[in-house]
Amino acid sequence: MTIDEGVVKYQSFWTRAPAPHAAAVDELETWRRPLYDARLIGEYEEHGIGYGNISVRCGEPGQFMISGTQTGHLATTDKSHYAVVTSWNVHGNRVCCVGLSQASSEAMTHAAIYQLDQHIGAIVHVHSAGLWQRYMNKLPTTSPDVPYGTPEMANEFRRLYVDTDFRRTQLAVMGGHEDGILSYGRSLEEAATRVLDLNAGRRE
Numbered sequence: 001m002t003i004d005e006g007v008v009k010y011q012s013f014w015t016r017a018p019a020p021h022a023a024a025v026d027e028l029e030t031w032r033r034p035l036y037d038a039r040l041i042g043e044y045e046e047h048g049i050g051y052g053n054i055s056v057r058c059g060e061p062g063q064f065m066i067s068g069t070q071t072g073h074l075a076t077t078d079k080s081h082y083a084v085v086t087s088w089n090v091h092g093n094r095v096c097c098v099g100l101s102q103a104s105s106e107a108m109t110h111a112a113i114y115q116l117d118q119h120i121g122a123i124v125h126v127h128s129a130g131l132w133q134r135y136m137n138k139l140p141t142t143s144p145d146v147p148y149g150t151p152e153m154a155n156e157f158r159r160l161y162v163d164t165d166f167r168r169t170q171l172a173v174m175g176g177h178e179d180g181i182l183s184y185g186r187s188l189e190e191a192a193t194r195v196l197d198l199n200a201g202r203r204e
Contacts, residue, residue: 012095019084035196040195051126066103069104122186
């Protein structure tokens with residue numbers, strides 16, 4: 001496979017300081033663990049590159065906490081492995097965050113999806129070659145020409161939300177990001193369970 005993962009492609013304005021909202025960290029770790037155990041979040045060991053990320057709304061309106069870049073290899077995480085995204089600008093390709101880790105390279109995509117609907121409370125982005133191949137163009141699928149972590153990918157998810165049944169499935173395949181699957185929900189439990197069920201073959 002071609003590895004295009006873990007590189008921050010937006011302009012990052014990172015304040016290195018302890019991320020607030022300890023309760024959000026606990027919730028993220030609770031649902032990250034089964035995703036890690038299922039190898040939906042992890043590391044391409046031969047390349048030493050982590051994959052997968054997870055986020056939940058917290059703090060001021062519009063803000064969210066997300067796993068830090070290159071934390072996929074960790075079996076467990078704590079407050080040092082997350083960042084709060086405080087603001088962003090899709091068209092300006094900028095993300096501002098606070099944490100002891102820099103926000104995931106997918107923070108721009110998460111931000112754009114939260115902007116679609118105030119009821120979206122959590123987002124899970126995982127990797128699975130099997131799911132990616134099985135559901136390509138069966139679930140809503142982003143263009144194969146659009147790479148992850150870019151304003152173009154953010155715009156692709158808006159297109160899916162408006163023009164496909166992404167609003168209903170709350171699952172999508174990232175056509176231009178090999179192995180990438182994304183799920184969202186009103187809660188972290190809902191978003192994580194949806195993709196875990198897909199992985200277990202329990203989706204109708």
